[in-house]
Amino acid sequence: MGPNPKMRKEFFDSTRSSPFPDEVLERVLSLLKSHKDRSAVSLVCKDWYNAESWSRAHVFIGNCYSVSPEIVARRFPRVKSVTLKGKPRFSDFNLVPENWGADVHPWLVVFAAKYPFLEELRLKRMAVSDESLEFLAINFPNFKVLSLLSCDGFSTDGLAAIATHCKNLTQLDIQENGIDDKSGSWLSCFPENFTSLEVLNFANLNTDVNFDALERLVSRCKSLKVLKASKSISLEHLQRLLVCAPQLIELGTGSLMPELTACQYAQLENAFNQLKNLSTLSGLWEASAPYLPLLYPACTNLTFLNLSYAFLQSHELESLLCQCPHLRRLWVLDTVGDKGLEAVGSNCPLLEELRVFPADPFDEEVIHGVTEAGLLAVSYGCRRLHYVLYFCRQMTNAAVATIVQNCPDFTHFRLCIMNPGQPDYLTNKPMDEAFGAVVRTCTKLQRLSVSGLLTDLTFEYIGQYAKNLETLSVAFAGSSDRGMQCMLEGCPKLRKLEIRDCPFGNAALLSGLEKYESMRSLWMSACNVTMNGCRLLAREMPRLNVEVMKDDGSDDSQADKVYVYRSVVGPRRDAPPCVLTLSEVDEASRCDGSPTNQNPSRYELPSWPHAPCRTGLRWAGFSSLRNLFVVNAWEHCVS
Amino acid sequence: MERSMAFESDLNLKATELRLGLPGSDEPEKPSTTPSVRSNKRASPEISEESRSKGSSCVSSKVESGERDSAPPAKEQVVGWPPIRSYRKNCLRAKKNDQVDGAGMYVKVSVDGAPYLRKIDLKVYKSYPELLETLENMFKLTIGEYSEKEGYNGSDFAPTYEDKDGDWMLVGDVPWDMFISSCKRLRIMKGSEARGLSC
Numbered sequence: 001m002g003p004n005p006k007m008r009k010e011f012f013d014s015t016r017s018s019p020f021p022d023e024v025l026e027r028v029l030s031l032l033k034s035h036k037d038r039s040a041v042s043l044v045c046k047d048w049y050n051a052e053s054w055s056r057a058h059v060f061i062g063n064c065y066s067v068s069p070e071i072v073a074r075r076f077p078r079v080k081s082v083t084l085k086g087k088p089r090f091s092d093f094n095l096v097p098e099n100w101g102a103d104v105h106p107w108l109v110v111f112a113a114k115y116p117f118l119e120e121l122r123l124k125r126m127a128v129s130d131e132s133l134e135f136l137a138i139n140f141p142n143f144k145v146l147s148l149l150s151c152d153g154f155s156t157d158g159l160a161a162i163a164t165h166c167k168n169l170t171q172l173d174i175q176e177n178g179i180d181d182k183s184g185s186w187l188s189c190f191p192e193n194f195t196s197l198e199v200l201n202f203a204n205l206n207t208d209v210n211f212d213a214l215e216r217l218v219s220r221c222k223s224l225k226v227l228k229a230s231k232s233i234s235l236e237h238l239q240r241l242l243v244c245a246p247q248l249i250e251l252g253t254g255s256l257m258p259e260l261t262a263c264q265y266a267q268l269e270n271a272f273n274q275l276k277n278l279s280t281l282s283g284l285w286e287a288s289a290p291y292l293p294l295l296y297p298a299c300t301n302l303t304f305l306n307l308s309y310a311f312l313q314s315h316e317l318e319s320l321l322c323q324c325p326h327l328r329r330l331w332v333l334d335t336v337g338d339k340g341l342e343a344v345g346s347n348c349p350l351l352e353e354l355r356v357f358p359a360d361p362f363d364e365e366v367i368h369g370v371t372e373a374g375l376l377a378v379s380y381g382c383r384r385l386h387y388v389l390y391f392c393r394q395m396t397n398a399a400v401a402t403i404v405q406n407c408p409d410f411t412h413f414r415l416c417i418m419n420p421g422q423p424d425y426l427t428n429k430p431m432d433e434a435f436g437a438v439v440r441t442c443t444k445l446q447r448l449s450v451s452g453l454l455t456d457l458t459f460e461y462i463g464q465y466a467k468n469l470e471t472l473s474v475a476f477a478g479s480s481d482r483g484m485q486c487m488l489e490g491c492p493k494l495r496k497l498e499i500r501d502c503p504f505g506n507a508a509l510l511s512g513l514e515k516y517e518s519m520r521s522l523w524m525s526a527c528n529v530t531m532n533g534c535r536l537l538a539r540e541m542p543r544l545n546v547e548v549m550k551d552d553g554s555d556d557s558q559a560d561k562v563y564v565y566r567s568v569v570g571p572r573r574d575a576p577p578c579v580l581t582l583s584e585v586d587e588a589s590r591c592d593g594s595p596t597n598q599n600p601s602r603y604e605l606p607s608w609p610h611a612p613c614r615t616g617l618r619w620a621g622f623s624s625l626r627n628l629f630v631v632n633a634w635e636h637c638v639s
Numbered sequence: 640m641e642r643s644m645a646f647e648s649d650l651n652l653k654a655t656e657l658r659l660g661l662p663g664s665d666e667p668e669k670p671s672t673t674p675s676v677r678s679n680k681r682a683s684p685e686i687s688e689e690s691r692s693k694g695s696s697c698v699s700s701k702v703e704s705g706e707r708d709s710a711p712p713a714k715e716q717v718v719g720w721p722p723i724r725s726y727r728k729n730c731l732r733a734k735k736n737d738q739v740d741g742a743g744m745y746v747k748v749s750v751d752g753a754p755y756l757r758k759i760d761l762k763v764y765k766s767y768p769e770l771l772e773t774l775e776n777m778f779k780l781t782i783g784e785y786s787e788k789e790g791y792n793g794s795d796f797a798p799t800y801e802d803k804d805g806d807w808m809l810v811g812d813v814p815w816d817m818f819i820s821s822c823k824r825l826r827i828m829k830g831s832e833a834r835g836l837s838c
Contacts, residue, residue, distance in 0.1 A: 093720070094718060094725065
């Protein structure tokens, strides 16, 4: 086929940068799924930007305050699916006040107008009320997929609204939320003619559900692939559900408490025998040894086994693992001990992900759980391991070095030595060399959580070697500002940095001035940062939101919790009184004496320098803030 | 650098001192910037014992004041640490309460000078010799034989237990069944104190 003269003309037409008609370009770009690729594509030229905008069906917003729903809707007119994340991750550990924000409702209001055909909504760490859930259920007739992870503010009434109104619902996935669990009757709200459900996960809930309604629902939804039940579902209930749904691919059992007759046991055995397609098994609350063999027939094709709520001993785990030759992901409690992990090493050659949770995290005195020996054993047997989350009470540098030598492909290495600041228990040295080995050996490392006794050397290593690191969590570590500086100056792909209880102060905070706009967010709590340092940051970087939360009874000049994130919409207007948003604008207006829209009285500095001082500092070379000397001058100026 | 020293002193280090306590509490804690103070020693058994004992005179306080100041209060938790989601914490807490009421008679065993406690299930043992053998294996020490008149004469270690009334008794003084039903926790004493008990 010869060249199309029209296309050649368009190619050379200087007013058009793309040789393709819009429709073709959009069609091609619509095949792109990764939002990172799409972002890259949208930067090529205006035509590509437009085409990409029109063809984007799914938008991912990692920080709900970085952008507004209006801006999103203006840029992406044809979105069908939205993923939205809200609170900082440390809110999972009660470090963020409950009324902090991240309310989904303003988003829903805009979506109702701009995306009336929205099909999917996935929320993580957002505040979601029953009113919002009802609003969602009523205003989006095509709504199909709702996923709520680590959200709070709603009750089972909200779920009832979803069940009642969403005629096309295919997925309802409620995980680890702070739900006000009023009653299980919400399940009865699914209409009798409703059959489209494919995913139902209500493992989060504690109250008894209306079992008959659940049974009818499961039997009429022939496409149901994922069923994760709550603790209230007994073994007898489970048997009846499995009989209705042998096609399940993912199953979360209810409670495995012993209460079956011999006949019932046989029936349940049969039911598990029918589950030929199971790839994920979870739940297993109150799992007791006699009932574990029931699961065996269903384990042949398992790739993900979640035993993180089952208090198993090592031999029980071993027997179960023998049945799962294809296991890729395993979550367990540390009751299985090092011996249980040896069994993992011996039986799971394809293992890629291991998470070991502590059964008794707050009992510091007693030795139990897992040690370095367990993870070592796993690393010898499971060479494909690339994701580990490991809670333990002792660790050594040598063990970690061997572990990463055995498994150099780690992308996620999250080690939690539970006693803060604990050294290598054999050598009594800091754990610096352990994490040095991790970052040196695991070149693909994307996520790292460090723990144990760590000096600045750890962070020198991280800054020097962790070139692909995107997420870093640091607690009770470091010796000086230099530690944080190394992280900020070194890791080119760093997006999320969360720090707590470390001796990093203003100089450290300010050394990242040029970095924060390329990151999603920074969290610092219980460090040595002061209000002045935060104000400086806010002043110098107007496109960052600098939010400070104060602890009761702490010194007025301390910035107890600092959350810094980039945003194209400026400071948020919905911050509660305990959250102070610092911004250049507010500071300037306060200097002039004009009122701001914050609640300033508690945080007013007694003597705020007037403009000449600031100007003086700018003259001194503000951009070289990393120089401690300059920061000193500033501190002397304002304190 | 002199300037940085001045900077540091202006910072009011007391206010910014890192602590392991809950915000607002005034407990003296170990400073995080001195690794030498930090040892891998947990709260010594004496500390937790002291907080629990009912003033029994049998237990002599072996706590050096330095040790006390450098170890955090035994049971105080740091907010949000270890980093476990609330949902999981609540599930595990419920389960733990179940376990306490369930089968098994778990008691804590401490050994003077050892940084960690162990837990054992007393129901597993049928007699004193069995129990003592297990303890000897577990902690790698020699307790020796019990005699009514001389206790564990000659041994550096003396196994003691706290009974329901809060009194500390020598293991072996009462019949096994009475021991099982009254033992709340075990402590293996060491050194001169232990030898003192054998008289």
